[in-house]
Amino acid sequence: MTVHLPGDLAHEFGAPAHHITTAENLNALLQELDRQYPGMANWIAEVNGSVRQHLSVFVDGRRLEPTAALTTSLAHAQEVWILRAVSGG
């Protein structure tokens, strides 16, 4: 699947805007990103496992609920977008 990162986040960590992965769930994706770009997972998710309040995660066009767990499956996903939510400013 292709993961699209927010432009400013990718720039901050020197990462490309698109990331190809086979991660099975959100948590695995964050761990993968964190291995390649140390510290990035903490910028996307709180330590308690929730995605940060003012970020949105869309999986194949559908926004995950703000309370969605990091165990949310990405097994059959093609496109994941991580976006800055409108609530953040």
Add this chain to the structure above:
Amino acid sequence: MGGNGKGVVFLYRSRDRTQWEAVGPVLTGDPIYTSAYDVNSQTLFVAVNSEFYGPSICRSQDFGASWDTGGSGFHYAADDAEKVTQVWSIRPTNRGVVYAGVDASGLFLSDNGGDSWCELSALREHPTHDHWGPGYGGKCLHTIGLDPFNDERLYIACSVGGIYRSVDAGDTWDPISKGIRAEFLPDGQQFPQAGQCVHKFALSPARAGRIWLQDHGGVYRSDDGGDTWLNIGESLPSDFGFPIVAHPTEADTAYVFPVERWPRWSPDNMLSVHRTTDAGGHWERLANGLPMPTYTGVLRDGMRLDSESPVGIYFGTTSGSLYHSADEGASWHAIAHQLPRIYSVEVVP
């Protein structure tokens, strides 16, 4: 250097403190609450509090030309009732250690220049932690003081919470707010052990044990490391304010920026710094060159001194003006106007 609410750091450079050259703006995007400069490593630390990505401390070793991502970040344990939402204070030491204060009020330490952080948990484990709460700006640990005469002595202040002292480099803590009046509590309850709204304190670099303190109503001085406090603010046009700074060499001299309780503007709309040169016995208004009327104030990290001779004073206002004096307040000059609300000012020697 000025950090502000629109996520911009404005840098100004001068060789003679007369002509100023703007460098930047840099690091745009997120609110910058505070900043600090470590002379030893020549590192500029900036607290970046992103609404999207959380808090971090970014660093620059080339006067803002390049920045890093700020290391591992800040967080309490996953099952903690509180979480870290913002960085409010940064204090590098000459031993390579950096301290950081956060919202919800807590203290972190890095022993590798800010690459990774761990909480000094004894502070939040203090029995008086239940008396801490949020002020208007949040529940924040906004001031960290390192005793210049004793490496083991460490001070912090949080709002609401009070001022605390450690004599063992952070292993244990004691509240030292006895005698500081909490005007927002009912009569008969205004002198609690903890729960004061300290706005800022400054340790005197010139006299051991002397602490200057600006409270949420009241300016205080201690000469015994915080064991006792003397109210020295009664002759000010307002004893409410945020910043307080200590002269680097003259032990009896300190500066405050009084504002009305509400709205938080200079009293009578006369923008001015006030100085005492007799340990708080008298206060002198310093406003030569400042405009009036004004409708603005200065936040707790918005005023700094340099260590030149004569001492330079710098302050940034909530309406985006940056002023300085190169003669200890005898005259004032504008460095910049029309900036966003200024949260913090830092001097890089």
